[in-house]
Amino acid sequence: MADVKRVCCIGAGYVGGPTCAIIASKCPDITVTVVDLSQARINEWNSDKLPIFEPGLDDLVKQCRGKNLFFSTEIEKGIKEADLIFISVNTPTKNYGIGKGRAADLKYIESAARKIAEVAVSSKIVVEKSTVPVKAAESIAHILQANHRRGVHYQVLSNPEFLAEGTAVKDLMYPDRVLIGGELSEEGNRAIMALSNIYQHWVPKDNIITMNTWSSELSKLTANAFLAQRISSINAISAVCEATGADVSEVAHAIGTDSRIGPKFLQASVGFGGSCFQKDVLNLVYLCECLNLPDVAVYWQTVIEMNEFQKRRFARRVIEALFNTVTNKRIAIFGFAFKKDTGDTRESPSIYICKYLMDEQAKLAIYDPKVDHEQMISDLTHPSISDNPTRVQELVTLTKDPYEAARSAHAIVICTEWDEFKDYDYQKIYDSMLKPAFIFDGRMILDHKQLQKIGYHVETIGKRLSDDVHTGKSTSVP
Numbered sequence: 001m002a003d004v005k006r007v008c009c010i011g012a013g014y015v016g017g018p019t020c021a022i023i024a025s026k027c028p029d030i031t032v033t034v035v036d037l038s039q040a041r042i043n044e045w046n047s048d049k050l051p052i053f054e055p056g057l058d059d060l061v062k063q064c065r066g067k068n069l070f071f072s073t074e075i076e077k078g079i080k081e082a083d084l085i086f087i088s089v090n091t092p093t094k095n096y097g098i099g100k101g102r103a104a105d106l107k108y109i110e111s112a113a114r115k116i117a118e119v120a121v122s123s124k125i126v127v128e129k130s131t132v133p134v135k136a137a138e139s140i141a142h143i144l145q146a147n148h149r150r151g152v153h154y155q156v157l158s159n160p161e162f163l164a165e166g167t168a169v170k171d172l173m174y175p176d177r178v179l180i181g182g183e184l185s186e187e188g189n190r191a192i193m194a195l196s197n198i199y200q201h202w203v204p205k206d207n208i209i210t211m212n213t214w215s216s217e218l219s220k221l222t223a224n225a226f227l228a229q230r231i232s233s234i235n236a237i238s239a240v241c242e243a244t245g246a247d248v249s250e251v252a253h254a255i256g257t258d259s260r261i262g263p264k265f266l267q268a269s270v271g272f273g274g275s276c277f278q279k280d281v282l283n284l285v286y287l288c289e290c291l292n293l294p295d296v297a298v299y300w301q302t303v304i305e306m307n308e309f310q311k312r313r314f315a316r317r318v319i320e321a322l323f324n325t326v327t328n329k330r331i332a333i334f335g336f337a338f339k340k341d342t343g344d345t346r347e348s349p350s351i352y353i354c355k356y357l358m359d360e361q362a363k364l365a366i367y368d369p370k371v372d373h374e375q376m377i378s379d380l381t382h383p384s385i386s387d388n389p390t391r392v393q394e395l396v397t398l399t400k401d402p403y404e405a406a407r408s409a410h411a412i413v414i415c416t417e418w419d420e421f422k423d424y425d426y427q428k429i430y431d432s433m434l435k436p437a438f439i440f441d442g443r444m445i446l447d448h449k450q451l452q453k454i455g456y457h458v459e460t461i462g463k464r465l466s467d468d469v470h471t472g473k474s475t476s477v478p
């Protein structure tokens with residue numbers, strides 16, 4: 001099995017699509033087919049407008065599509081023909097039954113495994129690419145082995161993905177490391193080598209780390225838990241900064257220069273979003289509970305609680321600064337994606353900030369350079385955000401023009417760190433706003449001094465810019 005010629009990937013999402021585009025582009029000797037249940041998603045992958053926005057992805061897909069990269073709903077054919085199959089389906093937080101709100105929902109993983117067992121007529125390497133709880137590979141192996149045909153053998157590997165959205169192509173092209181976990185046996189080793197050979201087309205051998213399956217699965221959850229924890233930690237410190245007059249950027253810089261801490265992932269913000277951090281930390285929390293480690297579970301749970309606190313705290317600051325009422329006030333929301341350079345809104349802090357402001361009956365004018373308006377409405381009318389979709393439609397205006405969003409507004413709230421927000425004509429915007437005009441920079445990306453010079457009242461995360469600090473009246477510590 002050392003020579004993989006055909007790869008199939010089940011799941012044409014944010015991970016499956018870009019990962020397979022890179023494999024196809026770096027391995028012209030391998031045919032890669034990405035399959036999905038969703039005809040609409042596959043149609044988009046086969047069209048000029050891909051279903052996801054990622055810098056550099058369009059070119060990559062165009063370069064390989066129809067040559068050695070295919071997108072299809074013919075799942076059975078894809079499985080039958082492949083030597084190696086990636087399972088890259090979604091593993092969302094369960095919203096029903098046992099483990100509701102914390103455990104990962106493994107129903108899509110299981111159905112992919114069952115489909116493989118049902119249709120495979122030759123031996124396969126099955127690679128768990130999705131993020132899963134520890135021991136999920138064992139369940140996949142059980143399903144495959146219990147249903148296998150004579151002469152068909154399986155090796156199950158864990159190969160978690162570390163790409164971040166918005167930088168997926170770069171992350172896949174130059175990964176810090178590739179992790180491959182497998183069975184400690186001769187067949188296990190052969191399967192690990194086969195997958196490693198694919199990556200070695202472009203990843204230096206030393207950056208490919210092999211280990212036992214459970215360590216690999218746990219490493220993925222641990223990496224995300226550590227990253228999320230850093231953000232929650234600096235966000236917690238941002239609250240202390242606002243209360244004391246310290247500046248969180250200065251604190252982050254100071255601690256980041258300690259080589260043991262390092263400078264990355266210390267950007268205080270309105271809170272972390274995205275489809276992974278919350279889901280994976282909760283997944284770890286649930287795992288700890290199941291392993292009868294309640295203290296460890298509580299430890300990681302606080303990372304999530306701090307993130308909730310940060311989103312709520314920021315929305316409250318907006319309301320307080322606007323004289324404790326935002327009812328019927330027009331507030332421009334700049335940014336709806338969970339971070340810049342993506343159109344993804346899953347768990348975006350912007351959704352929650354909009355929710356808190358809508359709860360106070362603020363009128364929102366939302367602008368994002370990449371998020372579709374249908375997606376915004378779908379997020380804001382989700383039952384967990386609002387129980388009155390008609391009211392949402394009344395309160396929210398969606399616009400394709402940031403200047404339009406800010407016109408006659410009382411305030412601008414920056415929720416995503418899009419680069420273009422830095423380049424707007426803020427004098428022109430100021431002139432069109434109601435006075436006093438407020439800017440709440442939830443991402444610390446604007447030139448605050450310049451904005452103050454124009455006349456804005458500026459508030460940001462982790463730093464006091466308002467008058468009481470300028471006059472030295474910062475909160476005293478007992």
Ligand SMILES: NC(=O)c1ccc[n+]([C@@H]2O[C@H](COP(=O)([O-])OP(=O)(O)OC[C@H]3O[C@@H](n4cnc5c(N)ncnc54)[C@H](O)[C@@H]3O)[C@@H](O)[C@H]2O)c1
Binds near residue numbers: 090
């Ligand atoms: N999004 C990220 O940045 C990222 C990064 C690293 C890891 N991950 C992990 O990778 C996995 C996939 O994430 P994603 O963001 O790509 O999800 P996604 O929701 O974008 O895509 C998953 C796709 O799988 C398809 N699917 C589900 N069940 C299927 C089945 N039985 N047969 C065929 N297709 C099926 C869905 O239709 C969907 O298109 C998750 O476990 C996630 O935690 C995501």
Ligand SMILES: O=c1ccn([C@@H]2O[C@H](COP(=O)(O)OP(=O)(O)O[C@H]3O[C@H](CO)[C@@H](O)[C@H](O)[C@H]3O)[C@@H](O)[C@H]2O)c(=O)[nH]1
Binds near residue numbers: 276
């Ligand atoms: O210093 C920082 C860094 C990030 N964020 C926020 O954290 C969230 C997540 O950002 P990021 O990690 O860059 O994007 P994701 O696409 O969610 O990627 C994370 O989740 C993926 C899915 O598991 C992993 O593969 C990646 O390694 C991991 O970075 C976003 O809302 C960011 O704005 C901050 O607030 N401060």
